[in-house]
Amino acid sequence: MFLRDTWYAVAWDSEIKHAPFARTVCGEPIVLYRQMNGAISCFEDCCPHRLLPLSMGYLQGEHLVCKYHGLEFNECGQCVWMPGQEGVRKDFNVGTYPVAEKHRFVWVWIGDPRLAAESKIPDLHWCSDPNWIFEGSTYHMKCDYLLLVDNLMDLSHETYVHPTSIGQREIVEAPIKATSDDFTVTLTRWMYGIDPPPFWSANLRSGEKCDRWQICQFSLPANVMIDVGVALAGTGAPEGDRSKGVTGIVVNLMTPETETSTWYHWGMARNFQTEDRGLTFRIRDGQAAVFAEDLVVLDAQQQSILQRPGRELRNLKIDAGGVHARRIIERELARQSQTTPA
Ligand code: FES
Ligand SMILES: [Fe+2]
Numbered sequence: 522m523f524l525r526d527t528w529y530a531v532a533w534d535s536e537i538k539h540a541p542f543a544r545t546v547c548g549e550p551i552v553l554y555r556q557m558n559g560a561i562s563c564f565e566d567c568c569p570h571r572l573l574p575l576s577m578g579y580l581q582g583e584h585l586v587c588k589y590h591g592l593e594f595n596e597c598g599q600c601v602w603m604p605g606q607e608g609v610r611k612d613f614n615v616g617t618y619p620v621a622e623k624h625r626f627v628w629v630w631i632g633d634p635r636l637a638a639e640s641k642i643p644d645l646h647w648c649s650d651p652n653w654i655f656e657g658s659t660y661h662m663k664c665d666y667l668l669l670v671d672n673l674m675d676l677s678h679e680t681y682v683h684p685t686s687i688g689q690r691e692i693v694e695a696p697i698k699a700t701s702d703d704f705t706v707t708l709t710r711w712m713y714g715i716d717p718p719p720f721w722s723a724n725l726r727s728g729e730k731c732d733r734w735q736i737c738q739f740s741l742p743a744n745v746m747i748d749v750g751v752a753l754a755g756t757g758a759p760e761g762d763r764s765k766g767v768t769g770i771v772v773n774l775m776t777p778e779t780e781t782s783t784w785y786h787w788g789m790a791r792n793f794q795t796e797d798r799g800l801t802f803r804i805r806d807g808q809a810a811v812f813a814e815d816l817v818v819l820d821a822q823q824q825s826i827l828q829r830p831g832r833e834l835r836n837l838k839i840d841a842g843g844v845h846a847r848r849i850i851e852r853e854l855a856r857q858s859q860t861t862p863a
Contacts, residue, residue, distance in 0.1 A: 524853055526636050530774040541578060541580070563617060563620035564598050584602075657786065663823060667847060673773050685719070691733075717733065724751075730754040734748070734749065743850070744773065748769075770790040
């Protein structure tokens with residue numbers, strides 16, 4: 522079961538072109554395309570005639586044409602042409618989903634469309650603010666999105682999964698502080714007077730001792746923003762002065778595809794050296810390599826879980842963030858099952 526009354530990032534805005542784009546979200550296959558005026562249409566990916574995926578079809582002007590017998594749907598999903606019939610039957614419209622474009626992503630609302638206010642799209646202002654640079658990509662993960670939430674809310678794994686880039690011993694040694702309210706969980710870790718790991722010393726342009734922070738925030742449905750960075754040791758970063766440091770926001774948007782697969786949109790926003798486009802893509806490529814290491818681990822973890830039905834995941838102190846986040850998700854799922862008719 523998935524949280525349905527919420528916006529999910531389904532693609533980067535640049536991915537949706539004037540052509541059918543298929544994606545499955547919360548188990549529901551959908552098809553999107555961009556109209557000539559730039560607006561986006563989003564339909565159930567299923568022709569009401571013989572149920573062929575409409576994403577196999579093609580666009581004719583603003584209309585999506587089914588590949589099998591040519592039923593034609595306008596940008597609102599209304600059937601406007603059918604073969605071998607006089608006129609058009611009114612009960613052949615295709616289901617539509619609310620869709621919106623914001624902060625470089627395309628968002629779809631899978632649940633009750635009456636609840637789909639654009640104001641509910643998560644605040645990712647770093648991704649669209651001209652004072653920040655944001656770049657990233659998408660990975661298709663063969664794992665439950667909850668495993669990704671666990672992973673991102675427990676960065677102690679960096680020491681073991683990412684030892685050559687961002688991992689270091691101090692991460693597992695530094696204490697963490699977990700706080701939560703009804704809808705978010707925040708996990709804070711500070712490491713004082715440590716050697717910057719390779720990624721950060723390159724961006725700080727210094728190998729001197731630094732104070733390093735990782736502040737992970739989970740919010741519904743499955744978004745994790747991680748405020749990360751380093752500053753020269755003792756220059757006041759823990760008290761809020763980051764002027765002798767570099768900051769990035771690691772953006773992680775998990776969109777469940779099925780119970781055991783996830784569209785994972787990730788990227789990093791930064792407000793330092795913003796004019797350096799080469800750095801933008803070096804960071805993106807570096808992040809791609811780091812997250813590819815997570816992909817290997819999480820795919821294997823999911824396989825192992827599937828091979829052992831009934832076997833439980835166990836928690837250590839380091840899992841506090843994921844445990845809180847899962848609790849919030851479970852509570853919302855319970856609320857959803859009470860309010861949604863079967
Ligand atoms: S299946 Fe789409 S037109 Fe027949
Ligand atoms: Fe990781």
